[in-house]
Amino acid sequence: VMAAAHEFEVLGLPALPLEDFALIRKHFRRVSVEVHPDKCSHPQALNAFRRVYGALERIADPLLQRLLLSSLRSRGLVDGEAIRQHEEERWESLAADTLDEENENGDAWWQQAPLHKLRAAAEESLGARLDAAAAALVGDGVGDDVDEIRWIGARKALCLHAAQQLIMIDCREPEEFAAGAVSGAWNIPLQFVQSYGLVQVLGMDRIHELLSERRNQLVVIYSNTSAPFSRCRALCRWMLRAGHASLPTARIRRLRGGFAAWE
Structure with a gap:
């Protein structure tokens, strides 16, 4: 694992555009069991x-995967001809925007994360049930594509938050929110949204604030981690569907590392 040249090699996957999350998850499970500190006594x-x-975070997220492939291709580490050209062109502008907006290496939160946070991230990512449920409930083609929502690193978010230039939305359960959250964040639990609808949970005062009083501020959504298929991604689907006429993807961000990176 430590000697692998890139993330695809870490998981034993071909360095090609991959959309089969079940395949990515299968490889992650196999490799993670082999090196998990609870089962492996190696000092590394x-x-x-x-x-x-x-590797899971970067390959399972469609945009990060394409950024990774583009980087590997430019460094000559993968066969450029094997990567579909139209896929590269489709994501070229998004990749450039993302690289301009955050320091990818600096915000790779998992590089220093303790084991308990990695466990939580892996568990949330492997579940994927809430995101699948959201896709089924609101995936009717109305609203922008959730895969086009960009990330924001914790350091940049902290600066903007200190300057009161962000609307932070915490989609965790109320008890998780009560145990610790970003100061001033709105608690919009995903489970409540699925039961009662986004408009009901937000309330008219917050909707007015979101679309009028603070309409020029970025909206940053987070859960415990930034697992590729976390509650955060699921809530993004609801936000895009409900705000299809007034809340574009350009205004929404997912917090890289989630609350685990903020703490």
Whole structure:
């Protein structure tokens, strides 16, 4: 794992555009079991597990995967002809915007994360049930594509938050929010949204604030981690569907590392 040249090699996957999350998850499970610090006594086990989880984050997220492939291709580490040209062109502008907006290496939160945070991230990512449920409930083609929502690193978000230039939305359960959250964040639990609808949970005062009083501020959504298929991604689907006429993807961000990176 530590000697692998890139993230695809870490998980034993071909360095090609991959959309089969079940396949990515299968490879992650196999490799993570081999290096998990609870099962492996090697002194580098934790660092290996960090690298395996980092590979999952970058390959399972469609935009990060394409950024990674573009980087590997430019460095001559993969066969450029094997990567579909139209896929590269489709994501070229998004990749450029993302690289301009955050320091990818500096915000790879898992590189220093303790084991308990990595466990939580892996568990949330492997579940994927809430995101699948959101896709089924609101995936009717109305609203922008959730895969086009960009990330924001914790350091940049902290600066903007200190300057009161962000609307922070915490989609965790109320008890998780009560145990610790970003100061001033709105608690919009995903489970409540699925039961009662986004408009009901937000309330008219917050909707007015979101679309009028603070309409020029970025909206940053987070859960415990930034696992590729976390509650955060699921809530993004609801936000895009409900705000299809007034809330574009350009205004929404997912917090890289989630609350785990903020703490």
